[in-house]
Amino acid sequence: MCGRCGIDKKTLERFAPFAFLPLRLAIGAIFFAHGAQKLFGWFGGSGLTQTIANFREYLGIPAFWTVIAVLTEFLGGILVALGAATRPAALGLAMVMLVAIFKVHLLNGFFMNWFGIPGQGHGIEYNLALLAGCVTLILGGAGCLSLDHRFCEHSHSERN
Incomplete structure (x- = not known):
């Protein structure tokens, strides 16, 4: 028993391998949705043509890099949710977030504009x-409920 939380330590250890699944699904869904807004105009988005124009006009980002960022969000979101190529996909998404932070949001401080x-x-x-x-x-990494884990385990067992 864990003295602080009152939960059996073995129970916690049994579920630890699944800890990354909720994070992957949430991160994947968020980036997929935002990428789909920018790429296809889904979920109330503006679509790729308008996104390219907006990024160029307001952020000074060339069309090529806008397309790379949009595809990274859309495809990276799918990959992260599936747990496929999770580390490289998450790296690409992290780079998109760094650009968003330094190019757009840092000037507005820490908090979101909750009151619009x-x-x-x-x-x-x-x-x-x-x-x-x-x-x-x-x-x-992706954790055990992922395509990464399945393919890595399969490939590892073939080598032995």
Whole structure:
């Protein structure tokens, strides 16, 4: 028994291998949805043509890098959710978040614009949380309920 939380230590250890699944699913869903907004105009988004125009006009980001960022969000979100190529996908997503933080949100401080004050953008807190999730996946991998684990285990057993 864990003295502080009252939960059996063996129970905690039994579920530890599954700890990355909720993080992967949440991070994957968020990036997939935001990428789909920018790429296809789904979920109320503007689509790729308008995203390219907006990134160029407001952020000074060339079309090539905008497309790379949008594809990274969309495809990276899918890969992370599936647990396939999780570390490289999370690295790409982390880089997108770093650009978002330094190019857009840092000037607005830490907090999001919770009250929708016109002319005031969102701070870095949301992007920082996503960045932390991506870094966790880079360092920890996908966990055992993932395609990475399945293929890695299969490939490892073939070598022995």
